[in-house]
Amino acid sequence: MTDSRPVLTMTGISKSFPGVRALHNVDFRLLPGEVHALMGENGAGKSTLIKVLTGVYGIDEGTVTLDGEQVAFNGPMQAAAAGVSTVYQEVNLCPNLSVAENIFIGREPRRLGAIPWGEVRRRARQLLARLDLDIDVTAPVGSFSLAVQQMVAIARAIDVQARVLILDEPTSSLDAGEVAQLFRIMRQLRDEGIAILFVTHFLDQVYGIADRITVLRNGALVGEYPIAELPQLALVEKMIGKELDVLELMEEHPRQSVTATEGGSPLVQVSQLGRRGSVAPFSLTINAGEVVGLAGLLGSGRTEVARLLFGADRADRGEVRVDGARTGLRNPVQAIEQGIGFCSENRRAEGIIADLSVRENMILAMQAARGWLRPIPRRRQDELVDRYIKALSIRPANPEMPVRNLSGGNQQKVLLARWLITEPRLLILDEPTRGIDIGAKAEIQKLVVQLSDGGMAVLFISAELEEVLRLSHRIVVMRDRQLVAQLDNDDTVDADRVMQTIASGTEREEASR
């Protein structure tokens, strides 16, 4: 493979934005028939490099050559026409249009100015068959799962005779089975000679599929390596630039011991709580100082459980007791009054208010709990905000900066701080580490451990089993919108066993309590 000529080379690329040097003298090359992972922390310049390549941004310095010819695209469409197609993390399709139309819109075949729909549908079916996807091409794209939409976006991308396919974090909202499906397609396209540029935060996925890795750090090239010559730990070191102590700490942190919370008093007791069409009735007890991990595939009902516990959705049956007293969690305000906090999965849409400052975002929940007629004095605000900016090492440490200017990991920390300020007794974290870089991830994980040591109960939801296993005292497994098992996280529990439970749904007997 390495002897073939690069289909794409970027040489000496520099790009600055006012006040920021996003890329500095970066070289990058892509060979035909390889999957090439572009790695780096948030803010390392991965997105900028892709945007420079596809013409979303202009280039300050440096050259791009495609098949030996120098090119400068003026936008994604021109890039796609030249054979460089991009599929973004947020699927960019029109949900109201049919699958077939989404694949072809903008370059539909035409007969005397009219679109021959029969031919469009036929070609769409052919193309999807190549991706082994058998779906109704006349149904609107919005009626399918994100994973299928992702595949449709890929089908659209490869239809233009793509030679370079850029996948920008395609897996961040897919579950394990869907990722496997995507990888199968990626391998197939690779074998057809397409060069694939793959950006992801999931290290194990890189080692599952990539042939070579290019690492960026702070807008500069660290190096390009064949996958075999760069073990995982070395990769992380290169991305972070130092042997990160938190990371070490994270690796060595002993698993939470079950016995530690044996004596903890039940904080929240849920019996037969359910909501039709959302989650089947379930019972669950969460003790003070306990971390309960919620595992399960995407769409298995994890988020729905969290929303019921927070009163964001109203349960239509069952009861909740907090400190033994029966309480109705009919809306978030009541939940906050009971000391329950909720960091939502979708931090852009449901959590962070991008135009408000770090400080304003942080005090939001506390202010809501106090009632809007009793504003928190500014001195008190500044005190609190400073404390949490330090405690969570939020960067840049500027409380008045609009949150939109922060990286994903730091936004997540602001959201965490918002709830920590209210000093909740139960904190629900829904995918707190998704899509953020490994340093921030380790810090958030460390924080969860500290919080539970301090007596706070945490309900920790994550698609990454490793993480759930590392942090939780107890693991609750969801499957098909049912709570199928509760496992004490002792020595007998490992990723395989949890996977099996998720897959089979039978683990009730010895583990439930």
Place this chain on the structure above:
Amino acid sequence: MTSLPISAPSWAKLPRRHMPVLATLTLLLVMYGIGVSQYRAFSNVQVVFNVFIDNGFLLVIAVGMTFVILTGGIDLSVGSVAAMTAMVSAWLLQSGLPALPVLVIALLIGPTLGFLMGCAIHFFDIQPFIVTLAGMFFARGMCTFISDASIPITDGFWTTMSQYRIGDPRGNFVSISVLVAFAVVLIAAYVLAYTRLGRNVYAIGGNPQSALLMGLPVGRTRIAVYTISGLCAAIGGILLSFYTLSGAPLIAIGMELDVIAAVVIGGTVLTGGSGYIFGTVLGVLVLGVIQTLITFDGSLNSWWTKIVIGGLLFAFILLQRLIGIRYK
């Protein structure tokens, strides 16, 4: 693993998109049935034809509005533009210009204004609501600027178009306006279903950001829909002047709201991306049949039309919300 499990339940695929239109069709048939059962003369075919004759201009304008609303926009200027077109025609004819140049000039004003409004909306990224509100005031102001009194039309071509009847031997007839309206409807339905322009309109209504990233000409399409709406308003204005044989500065006030109501009752979603020209035809007919029913009753004040339309509009917006056609 050969293929992914598909989450969309099969019942949700087809009928969901068509449900609003089917609801409108049912409503129309029920209202017609009520009319027929209550009033003997209602079953006369001419009653149906009259609905078309009386609402031909409304139908044409509603077709233009459908384009705009499908992109998620709105055009408040259409009533005033129609009035201005009628006014300009009457004024030019009065000043002695022959019919053909008058037609050409009158038909150019609407699309030009629409094009300018589309440019303002696209290039300066201003809310369509406020741009077309400005257009509405401008066009209405131009009407009174031309004349603050009504100008009668006596031109031969106009009176012919107004009075010519296309009918069957039994005496049922439609006017030329109805044929023009049908032609506009057919062309628009074809454009929306079978041309790139039409599909881009739906794509922009579905998700403008995605449309941009998929490389669709978002700006051009957006400007085009306001131009089309302006053209339809101009054609509607001409039909209006055939109908009234005059240009009056205060005619068609508030017509834009009737038009929007008709489009929404016809099943087009106000946030864009979903709807059909056929639905708009039904929406206009619903409005027309309500008027006819109230006329037949004789004892009801014509304002009852507005009350019923208000109720229906509310019901249809609720329906759209309930079947969740907005997707995600």
